[in-house]
Amino acid sequence: MSAIATPRAASANSFRQAVSDGLVVAWRNLKRVPRIPELAIFAIIQSIMFVLLFAFVFGGAIPLPDGGSYREFLMPGIFAQTVAFASAITAIGMTEDVKKGIIDRFRSMPMSRSAVLSGRAIFDLVYQSFIVLVLMISGFAVGWRVHGTVLEFFAGVGLLLLFTFAMSWVGIWMGLYMKTVETAQQMGFTIIFPLTFVSNVFVPPETMPSWLQPVAKWNPVSTLTAATRDLWGNPNPYASQGFPAEHPALLTIIWIVIMVAIFGPLGVRKYRSLSN
Amino acid sequence: MSTHLREAILDAPPLEPPTKPNPNGFVGVIREPAPGKPLAVVAEGLVKTYTVGKSTVQALDGINLTVEEGTVLGLLGPNGAGKTTTVRILATLLRPDAGRATIMGHDVVTEADAVRSIIGLSGQYAAVDEHLTGRENLYMFGRLYQLSRNDAKRRAKELLEQFALTDAADRVVKTYSGGMRRRLDLAGALAGHPRLLVLDEPTTGLDPRSRIAMWDAIRDRVREGTTLLLTTQYLEEADELAHSIAVVDQGRIIARGTADELKSDIGGERIEVVVTAHEQIDAARHVLWNGPDADVTIDLHTRRITVPAHGGAARLAEVIRELADASIPIDDIGLRRPTLDDVFLTLTGHVAEQTEGNGNGYLDETRGQS
Ligand SMILES: Nc1ncnc2c1ncn2[C@@H]1O[C@H](COP(=O)(O)OP(=O)(O)O)[C@@H](O)[C@H]1O
Ligand SMILES: [Mg+2]
Numbered sequence: 279m280s281a282i283a284t285p286r287a288a289s290a291n292s293f294r295q296a297v298s299d300g301l302v303v304a305w306r307n308l309k310r311v312p313r314i315p316e317l318a319i320f321a322i323i324q325s326i327m328f329v330l331l332f333a334f335v336f337g338g339a340i341p342l343p344d345g346g347s348y349r350e351f352l353m354p355g356i357f358a359q360t361v362a363f364a365s366a367i368t369a370i371g372m373t374e375d376v377k378k379g380i381i382d383r384f385r386s387m388p389m390s391r392s393a394v395l396s397g398r399a400i401f402d403l404v405y406q407s408f409i410v411l412v413l414m415i416s417g418f419a420v421g422w423r424v425h426g427t428v429l430e431f432f433a434g435v436g437l438l439l440l441f442t443f444a445m446s447w448v449g450i451w452m453g454l455y456m457k458t459v460e461t462a463q464q465m466g467f468t469i470i471f472p473l474t475f476v477s478n479v480f481v482p483p484e485t486m487p488s489w490l491q492p493v494a495k496w497n498p499v500s501t502l503t504a505a506t507r508d509l510w511g512n513p514n515p516y517a518s519q520g521f522p523a524e525h526p527a528l529l530t531i532i533w534i535v536i537m538v539a540i541f542g543p544l545g546v547r548k549y550r551s552l553s554n
Numbered sequence: 555m556s557t558h559l560r561e562a563i564l565d566a567p568p569l570e571p572p573t574k575p576n577p578n579g580f581v582g583v584i585r586e587p588a589p590g591k592p593l594a595v596v597a598e599g600l601v602k603t604y605t606v607g608k609s610t611v612q613a614l615d616g617i618n619l620t621v622e623e624g625t626v627l628g629l630l631g632p633n634g635a636g637k638t639t640t641v642r643i644l645a646t647l648l649r650p651d652a653g654r655a656t657i658m659g660h661d662v663v664t665e666a667d668a669v670r671s672i673i674g675l676s677g678q679y680a681a682v683d684e685h686l687t688g689r690e691n692l693y694m695f696g697r698l699y700q701l702s703r704n705d706a707k708r709r710a711k712e713l714l715e716q717f718a719l720t721d722a723a724d725r726v727v728k729t730y731s732g733g734m735r736r737r738l739d740l741a742g743a744l745a746g747h748p749r750l751l752v753l754d755e756p757t758t759g760l761d762p763r764s765r766i767a768m769w770d771a772i773r774d775r776v777r778e779g780t781t782l783l784l785t786t787q788y789l790e791e792a793d794e795l796a797h798s799i800a801v802v803d804q805g806r807i808i809a810r811g812t813a814d815e816l817k818s819d820i821g822g823e824r825i826e827v828v829v830t831a832h833e834q835i836d837a838a839r840h841v842l843w844n845g846p847d848a849d850v851t852i853d854l855h856t857r858r859i860t861v862p863a864h865g866g867a868a869r870l871a872e873v874i875r876e877l878a879d880a881s882i883p884i885d886d887i888g889l890r891r892p893t894l895d896d897v898f899l900t901l902t903g904h905v906a907e908q909t910e911g912n913g914n915g916y917l918d919e920t921r922g923q924s
C-alpha cells in the first residue's frame with residue numbers, strides 16, 4: 279500500500295477494479311458461448327418447444343376468458359419462463375467452476391471479491407438478451423404482436439432484463455452451495471419448474487384450485503408476465519382482480535430489488551468463505 | 555467453530571516440537587534456515603481439522619515451516635499427509651484452525667489481499683478454462699492479476715513462448731494433452747510476476763517425458779530468482795528441484811534438510827540383495843536382518859531385499875558367507891548409499907510413492923508396514 283492512498287481513493291480504486299475484473303470474467307463467459315454451442319441451442323429449442331406445445335397442442339383447449347389470442351397471451355410468459363430457467367443454467371455453471379478448481383484459482387488472485395459473481399451476472403444479462411431476441415422473432419413467426427408504444431415495448435424488455443439479472447444472482451448463490459453439478463441440475467428443476475408452472479404463464483391462475491391461487495398470483499414469474507402483457511398490450515385476463523394483478527410492474531420491481539439485495543450479499547459471502 | 559473453542563486452541567500450551575518418533579523410534583532432524591536470512595514464508599503451528607458429517611480428520615497437526623527467499627523448498631509427503639491443506643492455507647484459500655502464517659511478512663488471514671498480489675498458485679489439478687484457448691486463459695489471468703490490457707497480452711505471448719505452447723496458443727485447452735495443461739496452469743500462476751510461486755504436485759499424473767519438460771520449466775523460473783514452494787509425493791522430484799526438503803507425514807513436518815543431509819541422518823549404507831528364487835525371499839530376509847521390520851524393503855517383483863549395513867564392507871562379506879551357509883543362491887549383492895526412499899521409509903515407517911517409469915520397478919509389498 280502506498281502511503282498517499284487515502285481511504286476514498288482506495289475505495290474509488292476498488293470500485294474501478296471490481297468493474298474491470300467483473301468485465302474480464304464476463305468476457306471469459308462470453309468467449310465460451312460459441313465454443314459450447316449446444317448450450318445456447320438447447321436453451322432456445324427448449325423454449326421454442328414450449329411455444330409450439332402450448333400454441334398448437336394445448337392452446338386450443340385453454341380458452342381465454344375474454345377471447346383474446348392465446349399465442350399473444352403465451353409469449354410474454356414464455357420469455358419470463360426462459361429467463362427464470364436461465365438461473366438453473368447459471369447455478370450449474372457456477373458449480374462446475376467450483377468443481378473444476380477455477381474458482382479457487384480466482385480466489386488466490388488479487389482480484390475483486392465480487393467480480394467472479396458480478397461477471398457472471400453481467401454475462402447472463404448479455405447472453406439472455408440474445409436468447410430473448412431469438413425467441414421474440416420466433417414468437418413473431420407464430421403470431422405474437424406488440425400493440426403498445428415503442429416506449430412501452432422497451433419498458434417491458436427492460437423489466438425482463440432486470441429480472442434476468444436478479445434471477446442470475448439467485449442462480450449464482452445456489453450454484454455456490456451445490457456439492458455436485460448433478461444436484462445443481464436437480465435443484466434447478468425442482469425449484470424453478472414449479473415456479474414457472476404455478477403461475478399465469480400457461481393458464482390464468484383463476485382456473486387453479488383456490489389454495490394455489492395466491493402462489494400463482496404473487497409469484498415473481500407471474501408478476502413479470504402480467505407486467506409485460508400489460509405493457510405490450512397482450513391479453514391479460516382478470517387484470518383488475520386483486521393487488522398483484524393490478525400492480526404487476528411495481529411488484530416485479532420489488533421482487534427484483536429483494537432478490538438482488540438478498541442473494542447478492544449471500545453469494546459474495548459464500549464465495550469468500552468457500553471451502554472453509 | 556465458536557470463538558470460545560478457537561480461543562481455547564490458541565491459548566493452548568505451545569505445541570510440542572514437530573518431531574515424532576516413528577514405530578522404530580527414529581526421530582528426524584529439522585534444519586531451519588540460518589537465522590537472519592530473509593524469509594518468504596513463515597508458518598507456525600498450523601492446525602486444520604476437517605469435519606465431514608460426524609467424523610473429523612486432523613489434516614494438519616502443527617506445521618512449522620519457513621522458506622528462505624530465492625530458494626526452493628520441497629514439501630515431500632505421501633498422499634493424505636497434508637500437503638494440499640498447507641498450500642491452501644498459505645494461498646489464502648483456507649483458514650487455519652490455529653497457528654499463523656505470513657508471506658513476505660503479510661499475514662495470510664488478516665492481509666489476504668496483500669498476500670494474493672505476491673503469490674502465484676498452481677494447484678494440484680490444472681485449473682484452466684477448457685473452452686478458452688491457451689492465450690485467452692493467460693490473458694484473463696494477467697488481467698485479473700491487474701495487468702493492463704497491453705501488458706496482459708504481452709505477458710501471455712511471453713509465457714506461451716517460455717512454456718513451448720506457442721503452436722497450440724490459439725487452440726482451445728480442451729484439445730491439450732495433460733502435460734500441456736499443466737504447463738499452461740503453471741504459466742497462469744506466473745502471469746502476475748509473483749515473488750512466491752506455489753506449486754502443488756506439479757507433475758502428478760504426467761508421463762515421464764512431460765514430467766521432465768515440467769521440471770525444466772520450473773528450474774528456469776527458479777534460475778530467474780522466484781522463490782518456490784513445491785509439494786510432491788516423488789522423492790526423485792524433490793531431489794531434482796528443491797534446495798531444501800521438508801518431509802511431511804500425518805500433518806507434521808518430521809524432518810528437514812538437504813537431500814544429502816537427510817540421507818546421512820539415517821546413517822550408513824544399505825545392503826541390497828537379489829535372491830535367485832522367489833521362495834527364498836523370506837529365508838534370506840532373516841539371514842540379512844534381525845532388527846525392526848520397518849528398516850527392511852522387499853520388492854517381490856525383482857526379488858530385491860534392502861537392509862541397513864551396519865559395518866559396511868565387513869558386514870557385506872559376512873552376509874555373503876551367511877547366505878552361502880544357508881544355501882540361498884543370489885543373483886546380485888552390493889552396498890549402496892541410502893536413497894531418499896530409504897530416508898522416507900526410515901522416517902515414516904512406510905514407503906513413499908514411486909515416480910512412474912523410474913526403471914527401478916515398483917515396491918509391490920513392504921514388510922516394513924507396522
Ligand atoms: N475438504 C476435505 N474434507 C475432508 N477431509 C479432507 C479434505 N481435504 C483433505 N482432507 C483430508 O485431510 C488429510 C490431508 O489431505 P491433503 O492436505 O489433501 O493431503 P495431501 O495433499 O498431502 O495428499 C487427508 O486425510 C484428507 O483425506
Ligand atoms: Mg494433495
